[in-house]
Amino acid sequence: MNDLSISLECIEEDERDIVGGKGYALAVMRKAKINVPLGICITKHAYDAFVEDTGTLGRILLEFNRTSLKNMRWEEMWDLSQRIRTLFLTTSLPQKMAKTLGDIVHQKFQDRAVVVRSSAIGEDSKDASFAGIHESYVNIRGASSILDHIKFVWASLWSDSALLYRKKLGLDIETSSMPVVIQNMIVGERSGVAFGLDPNNPKRAIIESVYGLNKGLVDGAVEPDRWILDRLSGKILSYEPAKERKALKKTSEGVALINLSSEFVDTPPLKRDEIDEIFKILNKTESLFGSPQDVEWTIRKEKIYVVQSRPITSGKEIRKDERTWYLSIRRSYENLKGLEQKIIKVLIPKIVEEAEDFEKVNLKKLSREELVNEIIRRSSSFDKWKKIYYSDFIPLAHGTRLFGRIYNDSVRPKDPYEFVELLLGTDMLSLKRNNLLIETAKAIVNEPTLIEKIKSGDIGDDLKSMLGQLSNSSLYLYDIGETKEEVVRLLTKMAQQPLHKSTRDSKKILDLRSKYFSSFPKEERKWALELLELARRSWRLRDDDNIYLARIESQLTRSIEEGKRRLIDLGLEFDDSIPRDEIIFALQYRIIRSYNAKKSASKKEFEEIKPRQLIGQPAGPGLAVGYARVIRDREDIFSFSSGEVLVCDAIDPNMTFIVPLSSAIVERRGGMLIHGAIIAREYGLPCVTGVENLMQLVKTGDKLTVDGYLGIVTIDHRHAVDNE
Template sequence: MRPHVLFFNEINRTSLLYVGGKGANLGELSKAGFPVPGGFCVTTYAYKDFIATSSQIESLLDELNDLDSNDLNQLRELGKRIRTHLQHLAIPIKLKNKIIHAWESVGKQYAYAVRSSATAEDLPTASFAGQHDTYLNIKGKEQLLQHIRQCWASLFTDRAISYRSKNGFNHREVYLSVVVQRMVNPNISGIMFTADPIKGNRKVVSIDASFGLGEALVSGIVSADLYKVKEDIIIEKNISDKKLAIFSLSKGGTVKKELTLEQQTKQAMIDSQILSLAKIGKQIEDHFESPQDIEFCFENDEIFIVQSRPVTSLYPLPNIEQEPLRVLISFGHIQVMTDAIKPLGLSVIRTLFKGGGNVILETGGRIYFDPTEILRHKLGRRFLPKILNNVDENISRAIKEIIQRDEIVDVPPKPGLFKDIRKFVGPILKEGWKNYRKSDPKLVKDQIEAYLETKLNEIRQDLDNSIGVDRLKKVQFHLNTLGPNILENVIPKNILPFLFSTIFLRKLYIRWIGDDKEFQKLNKSLPGNVTSEMGLQIGDLADLVRELPKVEEYLKNAKDQTFYEGLNSVDGGERFKHAFELFISKYGMRCPGEIDLTKPRWREAPTQLIPAILGHMRSVKSGEHREKFTLGELESQEAAQKIINCVKHNRFKTKLVKRQLELYHHLAGLREHHKYMFVSFLDECKKAILSEAEVLVKKGVLQERKDVYFLSLDELIEVLEGEYKQNKSQSISDRKETYEYHQKLKPPRVMTSEGEIITGSPKQGDFPKNALVGSPASAGVIEGKARIILSPETAMLNEGEILVAPHTDPGWTPLFQSARALVTEVGGLMTHGSVVAREYGIPAVVGLDDATKKLKDGQLIRVDGNQGFVEILSDE
């Protein structure tokens, strides 16, 4: 049966395919007993039968699917052609009669709202709000039929075409139903969100309301009052100056009127109405089991609900209780990699932190950790914001804000929490302090690298000598023990003594020299930094390519699958291949976003490095990178000598300062070693997992090897054991869609268990009027052209350009040699980009929200790494 018309009481959420999201939601509300004005839906079957009478529509849809959505002129022209064609297409007589019969059944004496309802509309992941047309106060059958046809045509408005293209919907597979709903004559209308749409708090109901019809508010013609309700208490009122309103006309249509002076400043809804409406809103949210965006109106004092859709803009919450209030911090912002992570990558990270229990949480394709119990203790509230300030100043400011709240302060921490922390951290700190006082820092690099090599050989042999379930269980074991191994055997040797010397030396430079600018010079050209050495070797590869023009031409079009073989037939290819393979043997496990095991490593996709090599050739002279490094060494030595000169007449102080400088000089460059160790181990685990995935592909269990990325480690073991009960193909397909959705989300740095996004107070300072303010990460002031780079795999910097990126990790290092300065959306003093920028001596501003959107390619900007802001000087 293909019904052309369905009344609301015949519809529920399973009717989506033939009444669209709006119609299905209204049917649900109506059947559940909510106050919905009566009406019916003209189904998608009716729409299909309507367009089937057209001899042109198929060719028009072919043109639409081939359209470049960025070509706005072509989009407008084609959209107009389709709309005009549909508006002049006759409605089949049988369909017309069914619509008229339904209209008469509800009541031909009423006026109606005629609304579009697409099959891809009002979904949990895409709302399509405002993409299609709505017509109000429609009277009479001829007007009704005309506006139904116009609704069908609105499936091809410019905004609807563009939205579908950007969200990956096939134009041929989205159909339109039309909702025909009896109009009420409201004195008040508005929109209610059952979760705060700005802050994200799931307990706060946010209501916008004004006089007359809600269409004026939805279209932005009039201002609205704002009311917020939390747990049956009105917590905020913002009464707007409401100068205009839209009202129904008795003969049909609407009119815009100016309100009286008394109405303009009058509260549109009285308090009892606000509370009653909020209560209904929460009941609707409970019914749909998700926060809702609801259109409502009051006719006299009676509430009517005319539409409800999911709120799609909220960042999802992990599966935890909202009370007592908890604080969640983004692991991705701390690791400067905020992209969504596939299920296997997420499960690997959680396996690494298996001892974290409920402290490590997963939501929106990202990892969050919960430090709430630490923050409930006064020592935690004192020290954690200071520690986080070095990682991401914005996170620190947010934490400083949340720890002022009674919900944190008044709830006692779990008994014995700090005793457990001391028991775990105490031995590590004790060993670190001992090394700070007594170890020979010149030996530490060899000690750590020997440990790394021994451990890496151990894990490699262990995984190579096993297969199947046994191999993957060993992967789990090594991931479980990796963190404790690094904490016990690496951190006390290099990171802790380095941090202690950093604190000591920074204070001395400020006290004796007046600021820490000279101290920052100690960071330049440090020995032993694996990431800096990697950058230098990229420069060496670029210099080699300068001598081999045929290799340069080859690299411009090289493919991953034939990368090495292709070099064999190029003049000079063997020479470059040898040097490149040496580089890959040491750094091939690295890549952008390397904390995510599923990201392709350089050894898997060597062409990722080509833009950096060719960009280096364009922006840096031959040998210049090595010259800069040597110059940096001299500047570091001069900065060290300046502080020694301050105490040269005091033997004890001279000895003390030289010891601190020695620690800093030999250990600061090793601060990336534990990450290098982690990534090396991770790559061995990846090889083992993909080897088992290959077996599953050959058996027909998986369609392709990379499908394994959409299973967790536990699930993969279940698959190998034959105990995985779900439909693998469907599960993997669903997860691929979910991953794409998560990739579009912007994860908050800090949020609560109620979903509230905490941003902290704006940073204060004497900044220029139009400055974009972040955090200072590397000293210096420089001007240059902005180059927005979202991913380093295809990016090339030109001479004099400033790298503007969402974040950077070691996989971005090849670009640093070419950058004049650095601006990132994420990061702090001790994160990768900041550390490398200081080593290279380029100014850096980090933690500048939405930098890649606020700045444009080619703009002349000034980066002030001393104070932490960016100025736009001119547009190109």
């Protein structure tokens, strides 16, 4: 052994803290004569030396000091993890370390395919047994590629998943480390997982199996056959075959999901004696580690290999945790393609149909009882689509993240968001709406007398058609009939001022495409193109879904506003914070019950805080100077002037039409794939997101310098008068 590596068979009990949970478990099983593939562990000393000697640790600390982790949304954590990952990918191993590790892996594995897996300190322990937190890579060949993937695994110590579970994992910026396990890859004909204890029934054990690689089962791309066993005797209590047997197989281009021949389609992947042998392994691992185990295994040439064992978690602590929802939205490439088809062919037509149905209803002509029913109908629809938004639309955004991850791993750009340039220009609904506004503004410029005509309601057919399109909820602008003067004011500003246009540098895009495709072997470039196209559709749909959901929400809002108007006619008093359910009750019984009115957040704690600089996340490159317009309500939106910096809690679809007037965007909410960041990139605007306490610290009229490269907002001059 040296400080940097140790063979699995040489790991001693007191060395767990330097080889990590997975490495230690594999060593224990190997010594107990369980069939574990040959391998070595790259110790924590290698990680520690790398981050210290290259200055990477200091740069990680700087990234974490931008924003408090406890206030980060999961999208911001993904951004943070990508920036840290880029640090690892673009930083070379120290020369001496590269030579030592290169010689070790070459001597041990030659040109054989290997698996490179995480083995973080505490990983796969009883207190921190989570799947999918850190990275594993299969089918890696050659010393150079293995060393690259060691860095990939090191970077996954700071994955978005690990950041979500940082307290449970005991993740500490300065002291946490990442050992790595490297093993011969066993390409199994059949694979699976076995649970020594069913989390839902302590008297049972479970075995699941698929044809091909285990990745198909773990990713959810292949449905397994399942056997329920008596935990004490191993007797089979029930058997549930897969509805459709497929297999994930190794190919020359990586792995592919294939249909099985008839010989295998009708045959379970495990024989009875194999089930018995796996059950014995479950018992043996439970005896070795002192608790029921979750064991991953594969079968090659009738020989069972155990590739992982970790304690079973009951899931009671995190079953309803938002963190588990986030982990569930990360999808495989195959899963994303199926989800995309569901959204395009089923969900979007349905949500558009419902919105159009609501738009046909003349709310003013409804009786009070009919209006109550209509509000309930629209409330139910909005609640339903909001759930679908989280279960289907948001997960599709992982297509963009998956592409970004693969682009960064393959191309190794210094800018972790360079991949976004290949996603722009996808004909989003919000851009269509903005282009229509600009066309309408141009028509006004060409005929100035139209301003007065619009105000008086006397407009020509061409402009009437344009305004009719603007008022259509599919483009989600406020109803023209109710906000005529505000819209005219907005159109006038757009007509009189130069606007930011959605433009692209075609040469730069061609260069980036060339760089991306050339990073793949020729046989993989077709797949690389398909991934790029999926990411572009994911990028567009991830923004369009806001418009679709807003279309339903706007119809709910209209019915609620009509309900409030009826309550006023009845002489009932209430404030704007009256809940939806209370409006329904008041319409039914002509009485306002007491309710908890929303109170404005106190500004006292921020009155004396006047920072010169605010730190957030860089979400759109560029530098701009302008006066702040803080958006809190509808009036602020239509008061927006050309060249102002758009400052808001979070951009939503009802305000993106002022983006072409903006010089920059600053948001309290963070993330590279939130609506505001996407639109800012499309228009080439500097954008900073994830600025804590933004709405309390910046006021309309403050002069700001927005640095979208570094994620810094400088308050150059504070406005003397509070316009808000």
